[in-house]
Amino acid sequence: MSEPDGRLTALRGQAREWAADFRAAALELDRDPELIKDCLDLPGVRFLSTFGVPAAFATEPPAVGPYRFDGTNGLERAVVLEEFAAGDLGMTLAAPGPSMSGVLVAKLGDEEQQEWFFGRMTAAPTWTCFALTEPDRGSDASALGTSLREEDGELRLTGAKRYVGNAARARYATVFARTRPGPLGVTAVLLDTESEGYHAEPLDSLGIRGARIGQITLDGAVVARDRVLGRHLSPARRGIWASVQVFNELRPTVAALALGVAGAAHAYVREHYAGARGEDRDRIEVLGRRIDATRALVHRAASAVDATGDGYLASAAKARACALAEETTLAACELLAPAARPSHPLLDKLVRDARGVEFMEGTRNIQHLNLFQGLRSGKVGA
Ligand SMILES: Cc1cc2nc3c(=O)[nH]c(=O)nc-3n(C[C@H](O)[C@H](O)[C@H](O)COP(=O)(O)OP(=O)(O)OC[C@H]3O[C@@H](n4cnc5c(N)ncnc54)[C@H](O)[C@@H]3O)c2cc1C
Known part of the structure; x- marks a missing residue:
């Protein structure tokens, strides 16, 4: 199934309503990402704080009308997150909740670990982070060098991570580290960030500033x-295999985030250039049709990941949605005025955010490589 049914239409409508609050706070959060702490009572932020907790561990799964959603289904996530990102991508990624770590824990955690982690998510809004990327080892995550070793009778993490969303806010981090050389030597752990040896600081960034990407130093942090x-x-079945599975599952969601940014820029130019005629009007219409077509691809890719776990089509969706986000935000600037960015701060922010989402979960080049592997293996149709 790749078209939203009645249940998902209700979810989309509710998410769109909640996303209006995100939009209202977007520019302020962009200026000061710490303002997220004043936004914890927004219904959309509350929803995200438990979205991704599997039904078995949820005290009360998020509800919309008569429907309940635990956020463990890719199509559901794509529908919700496109709407939230169209409100504001920064707020969407700044919200506390299980987020990427939740997908990893659901995949790799045993019963007790899941109960421990998801129990904390349902007890109170709690930030988490997913620490994979390292300095100089971004796209080639399998080359990671952070070590997990037995030292002084304890299991300790030593190394550095970079560009990790919510790193300095997170109370719990899922961290990928190496116990020995080779692809089977990678393991993921759940770390309490209050553990001695965990140091995180935010990095200044141009795009998606709400997500407060940061760098982490692990100085013998005890696990x-x-x-x-x-x-x-x-x-x-652990380590790199698990990270690939998690990325497959999340890729349609990241594509949906990019699509939300494209949709926001498109809505913005339609609102602020309502009298567009001729070529300009045609250009705006074509962008709208391409956004709709890309949404169909994102939903198809999400359904494919839900059904088979394969993320090849999702790579096509992510690459296309990111390209469209960049193109739409820049086209909106051209259409509005020669110097639209200083006079339209929200549009300026959308341009910056579109660049940021390109890097999340692998750049376009990496998605093209993955798609090519899918085509070669016959797992995705030409
Ligand atoms: C907003 C944001 C949030 C993020 N959140 C997280 C997070 O929560 N956790 C986390 O672990 N990481 C996170 N990241 C990091 C992200 O995953 C990396 O930025 C990404 O993997 C790219 O790595 P890099 O920045 O080191 O770029 P590099 O890998 O150095 O790539 C630089 C350029 O080289 C190209 N390139 C690299 N390898 C190849 C190749 N084999 N073939 C062709 N071209 C290639 C890339 O396409 C890119 O254009 C986030 C990044 C951003 C921007």
Whole structure:
């Protein structure tokens, strides 16, 4: 199924309503990302704070009308997050909740670990972060160098992570580290960031400033032994394999975030240039049709990941949605005025955010490489 049914239409309508609050706070949050702490009572932020907690661990799964949503289904996530991102991508990514770590814990955690982690998510809005990227090892995550070793009778993490969303706000971090050389030597752990040896600081950024991407130094940070994820699985089912699965699952969501940015820029230019005629009007219409077509691709890709776990089509969706976000935001600037960015701060922000989402979960080049592998293996149709 790739078209939203009645249930998802209700979810979309509610998310769109909640996203209006995100839009109202967007520019302020962009100026001062710490303002997220004053936004925790917004219904959309509250919804995100438990979105992704599997039904088995949710005290009260988020509800819209008669429907309940736990956010573990890719199509659901794509529908919701496109709307929230159209309100404001910064707020969407600044919200507390299980987010990417939730997908990893649901995949790799045993019963007790899931109960521990998701229990904390339902008890109070709690920030988490997903620490994979390292300095100089972004696109090639399998080359990561952070180590997880036994030292002084404790399991300790040593290394550095960079560009991690919410790194300095997170109370719990999922961290990828190496126990030995090679792809099977990578393991993910759940770390309490109050552990001595965890230091995180925000990095200044131009785009998606709300997400407060940061760098983390792990200076012998102690990991509780029962927080090593995938301990009940074979080495081949943990680590890099798990990160690939998590990325497959999340890719349609990231595509939906980019689509939300494109949709916001499109709505903005339609509102502020309502009298467009001739070529300008045609250009705006064509962009709208391409956004609709890309949404259909994103939903198809989300359904494919839900059905098979394969993320090849999702790579096409992510690459296309990011290209469209950049194109639409820049076209909106051209259409509005020769110097639209200083006089339209929201549009200026959308241009910056579109560049940021390109890097999340792999750049276009990496998505093209992945798609090519899918085409070669026959797992995605030409
Ligand atoms: C807003 C934002 C949020 C993020 N959140 C997180 C997070 O929560 N957790 C986390 O771990 N990381 C996060 N990241 C990091 C993100 O995953 C990396 O930025 C991304 O993987 C790219 O890595 P890099 O920045 O080191 O670029 P590089 O890998 O250095 O790439 C630089 C350029 O080289 C190109 N390139 C690299 N390899 C190849 C290749 N083999 N073939 C062709 N071209 C290539 C890339 O396309 C790119 O254009 C986030 C980034 C952003 C911008």
